Amino acid sequence: MPGKSETIKAAVIGHPVAHSLSPLIHAHWIGQYGLHGSYEALDIAPDNLVAGVQELVDGGYTGFNVTIPHKQAIMKLCAEIDETAQAIGAVNTVKIDGAGRLYGRNTDAFGFIENIVQTAPDFDFTSGPALIFGAGGAARALAYGLKQRGVPEIRITNRTREKAEELAADFDLDVIDWDDREAAMEGVDLLVNSTALGMTGKPPLTVSLGVLPETALVCDIVYKPLMTDLLAQAQARSNPVVTGLGMLLHQARPAFEGWFGMLPEVTPGLQQKAQEAAR
Numbered sequence: 001m002p003g004k005s006e007t008i009k010a011a012v013i014g015h016p017v018a019h020s021l022s023p024l025i026h027a028h029w030i031g032q033y034g035l036h037g038s039y040e041a042l043d044i045a046p047d048n049l050v051a052g053v054q055e056l057v058d059g060g061y062t063g064f065n066v067t068i069p070h071k072q073a074i075m076k077l078c079a080e081i082d083e084t085a086q087a088i089g090a091v092n093t094v095k096i097d098g099a100g101r102l103y104g105r106n107t108d109a110f111g112f113i114e115n116i117v118q119t120a121p122d123f124d125f126t127s128g129p130a131l132i133f134g135a136g137g138a139a140r141a142l143a144y145g146l147k148q149r150g151v152p153e154i155r156i157t158n159r160t161r162e163k164a165e166e167l168a169a170d171f172d173l174d175v176i177d178w179d180d181r182e183a184a185m186e187g188v189d190l191l192v193n194s195t196a197l198g199m200t201g202k203p204p205l206t207v208s209l210g211v212l213p214e215t216a217l218v219c220d221i222v223y224k225p226l227m228t229d230l231l232a233q234a235q236a237r238s239n240p241v242v243t244g245l246g247m248l249l250h251q252a253r254p255a256f257e258g259w260f261g262m263l264p265e266v267t268p269g270l271q272q273k274a275q276e277a278a279r
């Protein structure tokens with residue numbers, strides 16, 4: 001662990017990046033644990049990625065988070081990429097070593113799984129099928145995380161079927177037509193929305209939970225609003241639910257650990273702060 005007097009510089013790079021909650025999360029932990037450090041949001045346009053990252057290396061940064069649209073492009077700049085990030089095909093966390101080499105990781109799958117483990121500790125990943133709505137960047141991390149946890153059958157459905165098929169080929173999933181998304185809920189133990197639907201400013205996710213078992217855990221990784229229509233509908237029929245903000249908070253923990261040398265906790269205080277900022 002770095003000495004308490006050592007100042008550690010970290011950042012999140014993206015374009016746009018002003019909306020990112022990462023500075024709030026990391027600043028909270030720096031303050032909570034009394035560390036000397038900083039964490040900034042840096043807007044770097046795609047054309048400027050190589051030069052922008054070099055500035056971080058030259059500026060003595062310990063590492064940085066990577067958000068849209070750089071999660072794939074950053075991979076080409078990394079000297080090493082861990083197995084998880086390779087499987088997911090995206091890097092969201094980078095550590096810079098003393099020689100200026102970049103080490104890429106992906107903590108999104110950890111964040112997704114850890115959020116479920118902490119919120120619904122009795123949920124057994126191996127007990128039955130899961131159904132994922134969506135096949136975008138986030139869905140890859142979800143599929144990877146669920147596979148790692150031993151989910152016996154993973155169904156995936158997406159408006160653009162080809163994208164679901166690509167993901168299914170990589171992670172051995174069962175593709176369901178988007179039009180059949182309601183029937184696909186039959187017998188599942190876990191339903192997760194990873195589409196952008198239901199997010200503030202996006203169209204609603206129109207779906208009836210009719211055939212979904214009442215014991216199935218329902219997760220939404222959309223966290224704006226925190227209680228999406230999907231979760232509200234699930235809760236009204238007594239399904240246990242997991243909101244999306246926790247995924248964001250938990251994915252930040254291993255990144256912080258990589259830079260500051262300690263695994264921070266997601267406390268109710270941090271949750272509250274992030275929830276207010278996400279509104």
Ligand code: NAP
Nearest residue numbers: 134135136137138139159160194195196199221244247248
């Ligand atoms: P993405 O790569 O752009 O994928 C978007 C997904 O939404 C695709 O599956 C897309 O389907 C679907 N979609 C968009 N508009 C749709 C519509 N009108 N009808 C049906 N499907 C539609 O985005 P992403 O990175 O995977 O993120 C998806 C959501 O998860 C976002 O809301 C994001 O904020 C959230 N997220 C949360 C966390 C967290 O930590 N909680 C982490 C990452 C992402 P098509 O393939 O057909 O376009």
